[in-house]
Amino acid sequence: MSKRKMTSKRTNNANWRLAALLPLGAALNGMAMAADQPTKAQTAEKKEITLPAVKVKATRDNKSGNYKASTSTVGTKTDTPLIETPQSISVITNDQMEAQNVSTMAEALRYTPGVQSETFGFEPRTTFIKIRGFDATETGLYRDGLKLSNPGFAAGYSLEPYGAERVEVPRGPASVLYGQAQPWRLG
Amino acid sequence: MSKRPTFDPFREVKFEAGTYDRFQGELDVGGALDERKTLAYRVTGLVRDSETQVDFIKDNRIYIAGADLETQRRYDADLFKSLPKG
Numbered sequence: 618m619s620k621r622k623m624t625s626k627r628t629n630n631a632n633w634r635l636a637a638l639l640p641l642g643a644a645l646n647g648m649a650m651a652a653d654q655p656t657k658a659q660t661a662e663k664k665e666i667t668l669p670a671v672k673v674k675a676t677r678d679n680k681s682g683n684y685k686a687s688t689s690t691v692g693t694k695t696d697t698p699l700i701e702t703p704q705s706i707s708v709i710t711n712d713q714m715e716a717q718n719v720s721t722m723a724e725a726l727r728y729t730p731g732v733q734s735e736t737f738g739f740e741p742r743t744t745f746i747k748i749r750g751f752d753a754t755e756t757g758l759y760r761d762g763l764k765l766s767n768p769g770f771a772a773g774y775s776l777e778p779y780g781a782e783r784v785e786v787p788r789g790p791a792s793v794l795y796g797q798a799q800p801w802r803l804g
Numbered sequence: 805m806s807k808r809p810t811f812d813p814f815r816e817v818k819f820e821a822g823t824y825d826r827f828q829g830e831l832d833v834g835g836a837l838d839e840r841k842t843l844a845y846r847v848t849g850l851v852r853d854s855e856t857q858v859d860f861i862k863d864n865r866i867y868i869a870g871a872d873l874e875t876q877r878r879y880d881a882d883l884f885k886s887l888p889k890g
Binding site (some may be wrong): 690709739741760761777779780781782783784785 | 856
């Protein structure tokens with residue numbers, strides 16, 4: 618988008634220079650008018666203009682190259698830099714999970730502030746989690762933005778950390794994005 | 805967030821062994837499917853056979869998250885060559 622904008626801006630500048638040769642009325646109407654109704658003066662001045670190349674470069678943070686993530690999708694459901702997201706978010710990257718050698722999702726959350734994982738101790742069947750003291754086991758688990766509905770007693774999700782690029786924990790109000798749940802959730 | 809397709813080639817095979825007769829094999833491959841890097845894939849799989857600290861409770865698993873495809877648009881100069889000059 619910005620590439621197009623810049624291009625058209627420069628084009629307008631060039632047109633202004635051409636328009637300056639024309640009577641005031643035509644100049645005020647801008648470039649479109651001038652191009653549609655070429656006058657003798659303009660035809661004489663018309664020549665091809667080569668604009669300098671504009672290089673636009675952007676990167677997306679989908680590789681977790683280290684322990685520190687710079688963007689997250691859980692705060693806004695878009696790929697937004699964490700510094701621009703007004704919410705407390707923790708990101709456990711793939712590298713961190715590998716360094717901790719986690720074998721369950723609850724183990725991956727062991728060192729996350731505000732998260733109490735493995736609330737029942739050793740448990741390979743269910744990802745038991747509390748976030749800021751509220752239970753997140755039944756309503757707080759999401760995978761790729763979609764809720765993992767838990768039907769309740771004696772059922773649960775034992776998520777495989779090897780399948781996770783990262784684990785993200787947004788803390789604070791987020792029901793406008795994620796619907797009814799306990800106050801805090803896990804992305 | 806699940807592992808997403810990568811446009812750079814990526815391959816990983818792991819085998820782990822641990823206490824409680826734990827054996828685990830992992831496979832994770834990804835990469836672009838065409839030279840222009842417009843289409844990428846990712847296949848992640850895991851097989852685990854393990855006992856646990858509790859007798860008669862196993863921690864076995866077969867996991868496959870596969871054949872994820874992702875497209876990426878390439879904004880080449882060609883696109884802008886077609887714009888009107890002026």
